[in-house]
Amino acid sequence: MDPSNPPKEDQPEEPRYLDFPHLSGTHDGKSLLNKYSSTITRDHAFPGAQAMLYAAGVPDQESMRSSPHVGIASVWWEGNPCNMHLLDLGKTVKTAVQKQGMLAWQYNTIGVSDAITMGGEGMRFSLQSREIIADSIETVTCAQHHDACITIPGCDKNMPGCVMAMARHNRPSIMIYGGSIAVGYSKLLREPINIATCYEAAGAYIYDTLTQPDDGGDTSKTKDEIMEDIERHACPGAGACGGMYTANTMATAIETMGLSLPGSSSNPATSPSKMRECGKAAEAIKVCMEKDIKPRDLLTKRSFENALVITMALGGSTNGVVHFLAMAATAGVTLELDDFQRVSNKVPFIANLAPSGKYFMADLYEIGGVPSVQKLLIAAGLLDGDIPTVTGKTLSQNVASYPSLPQDQAIIHPLSTPIKSTGHLQILRGNLAPGGAVAKITGKEGTKFIGKARVFEKENQLDAALSSGQIKHGENLVLIVRYEGPKGGPGMPEQLKASAALMGAKLTNVALITDGRYSGASHGFIVGHVVPEAAVGGPIAVARDGDVVTIDAETNRLDMDVSEEEVQKRMMAWKPPKRMVTRGVLAKYAALVGDASHGALTDAF
Numbered sequence: 001m002d003p004s005n006p007p008k009e010d011q012p013e014e015p016r017y018l019d020f021p022h023l024s025g026t027h028d029g030k031s032l033l034n035k036y037s038s039t040i041t042r043d044h045a046f047p048g049a050q051a052m053l054y055a056a057g058v059p060d061q062e063s064m065r066s067s068p069h070v071g072i073a074s075v076w077w078e079g080n081p082c083n084m085h086l087l088d089l090g091k092t093v094k095t096a097v098q099k100q101g102m103l104a105w106q107y108n109t110i111g112v113s114d115a116i117t118m119g120g121e122g123m124r125f126s127l128q129s130r131e132i133i134a135d136s137i138e139t140v141t142c143a144q145h146h147d148a149c150i151t152i153p154g155c156d157k158n159m160p161g162c163v164m165a166m167a168r169h170n171r172p173s174i175m176i177y178g179g180s181i182a183v184g185y186s187k188l189l190r191e192p193i194n195i196a197t198c199y200e201a202a203g204a205y206i207y208d209t210l211t212q213p214d215d216g217g218d219t220s221k222t223k224d225e226i227m228e229d230i231e232r233h234a235c236p237g238a239g240a241c242g243g244m245y246t247a248n249t250m251a252t253a254i255e256t257m258g259l260s261l262p263g264s265s266s267n268p269a270t271s272p273s274k275m276r277e278c279g280k281a282a283e284a285i286k287v288c289m290e291k292d293i294k295p296r297d298l299l300t301k302r303s304f305e306n307a308l309v310i311t312m313a314l315g316g317s318t319n320g321v322v323h324f325l326a327m328a329a330t331a332g333v334t335l336e337l338d339d340f341q342r343v344s345n346k347v348p349f350i351a352n353l354a355p356s357g358k359y360f361m362a363d364l365y366e367i368g369g370v371p372s373v374q375k376l377l378i379a380a381g382l383l384d385g386d387i388p389t390v391t392g393k394t395l396s397q398n399v400a401s402y403p404s405l406p407q408d409q410a411i412i413h414p415l416s417t418p419i420k421s422t423g424h425l426q427i428l429r430g431n432l433a434p435g436g437a438v439a440k441i442t443g444k445e446g447t448k449f450i451g452k453a454r455v456f457e458k459e460n461q462l463d464a465a466l467s468s469g470q471i472k473h474g475e476n477l478v479l480i481v482r483y484e485g486p487k488g489g490p491g492m493p494e495q496l497k498a499s500a501a502l503m504g505a506k507l508t509n510v511a512l513i514t515d516g517r518y519s520g521a522s523h524g525f526i527v528g529h530v531v532p533e534a535a536v537g538g539p540i541a542v543a544r545d546g547d548v549v550t551i552d553a554e555t556n557r558l559d560m561d562v563s564e565e566e567v568q569k570r571m572m573a574w575k576p577p578k579r580m581v582t583r584g585v586l587a588k589y590a591a592l593v594g595d596a597s598h599g600a601l602t603d604a605f
Helices: 047-056 061-066 086-099 121-143 158-169 195-206 223-233 246-257 272-291 301-314 319-331 337-346 361-366 369-379 395-399 459-467 496-504 564-573 585-592
Strands: 069-074 103-108 148-152 173-175 184-186 191-193 425-430 433-440 448-456 477-481 510-514 526-528 548-552 557-560
Touching: 047 061, 069 086, 069 121, 086 103, 086 148, 086 272, 121 148, 121 158, 121 319, 121 585, 148 158, 148 272, 158 173, 158 246, 158 319, 173 272, 184 223, 195 223, 195 459, 195 496, 246 301, 246 319, 246 369, 301 319, 301 337, 301 369, 319 337, 337 425, 361 369, 369 395, 425 548, 433 557, 448 459, 448 510, 459 477, 459 496, 477 548, 496 510, 510 548
Parallel strands: 069 103, 069 148, 148 173, 425 557, 448 477, 477 510, 510 526
Antiparallel strands: 184 191, 425 433, 433 526, 448 548, 548 557
16 A cells, blocks of 8 residues: 555555575586575585484485475365365376476465355355465475465466466466366256356256256156256266366466466366376476576466457356456456456357357367467467466467367367357446456357346345246346445355346346356356445445346446435445355354455455
8 A cells, every 4th residue: 555645555565475585596517496495405504404304204315415405286175176186296297307306395375165165154265265276386385485386276266376486486387287077968958067067957956947848858857857867977087077167278378378388278187187197297497497487477368358359259167257357466467357358359159169159168169179279369460479388388289280170170269250249258337346246148148138136134034035036028127236345245155046047937037146256067147256246335235126227248337227316325324234254254254355346356456
């Protein structure tokens, strides 16, 4: 904060991080790779540290004095397919790092499964796990004097958390995405399914429309039997959710920014190519160390522009907005909501990928993967192919050897015949969201929606209304869910349970607005990230049942048909709600977190 300059008083200062002593220069004509670890491993200034390191596995005095230390941070835990295999990937990386003559130290941080917590109180812990992941990796890297860092994330918040940590410690780093899950299959529905199918089927189940297809096959199964079949077969093994949901959105963007190896975001979780990538990462991290390629060298306005381009082209998640803003702020890069709209206006939506499309990341992998898409967008002048990457080469050089997309494939549309001529993410403002909101509009649902508001104070109230069949077909409704923002939630929970239920029930007369978030698997007429949020007195707090609400993606407006005078009158009568929690991690998060339009950061003091 800068009180001497009023226009800048409400802006965070330039990022400043602790400065660690380190070596520089060369030895015997070679770059010194143990720049940071040498502080505790040379001479005898830190004998206790050396004793501990010998006990931990340093083999001899020569290794103690000269071998660089590489941290391998996997976001591993059991009980979630996105993350359950990451420990094994980390072991493969460790072996490969050791073969490069370096010391490898494996550790992990926490995570939260969005799919498991969706619709419950556990989802409030999801977004704040991003900060815990960043804090954990920054802590271990700096405290342990690691010279470099290889992160291995799997689920949604994992990726931005890892990159934020890399930007903070700013030591040579590479991210290895854990990879996507295989596509599931339902024998009763006789079609491919995935995690989003479960939530959409729940809506069909409630509204008694969950039936087997009328395609000449068996139609005798009950809705309970169909639900059980979906639950059993939607997730066939390890890997992150397979559509262009948040995990794949972030992975493709980070690869396109140059922080991952080519193909990382589309190499399937259990594929040989993923294992080969783990081996190549050890070679690449050594290149980064030798050439002194650091995260903030790669996290530039140009690379963030690339991230936005690939996100718009592939139909990525609205969650990408809050994460890119957080990553940029952490790296000291200026990125604003208007940048998203500017890029959306110029980049066509071309990917027939779930949730709005038919195919999955595993299908895209089979036709060349993300590098082949990057190659297309570079040739069209939409992606900057000259940005540097962790390989020591440019993005264009990285993808040069990859095949062009096959002419007969149906996953990526030609740029001349896109699904939508502009991007699907739209930044809306108006008297409901003066600080901005994020809409996901693919064009399939139209570009404008007008309906009467029905207001819910929490997501669980809407879930209860849907479960009891209270939301009907007929007149247009705009369902407003408030007090679910970063502070008010607390935790800004995703609301896939409600959005997917509406799709499953075919309630096309309904739009959704929230100061919380929607899942990357959400689709339909949805608007999230409303700023200011209700808990801090945003206008969404005084919307009432029956107010006519207009969502207009053509004029980028989000308004309720209420005069400014009436809004002010309502605000005068509004009182802040009692805090839901006063102790523990969520209370700490609510006290520290900023608004969604600035990345929902907890360290932007």
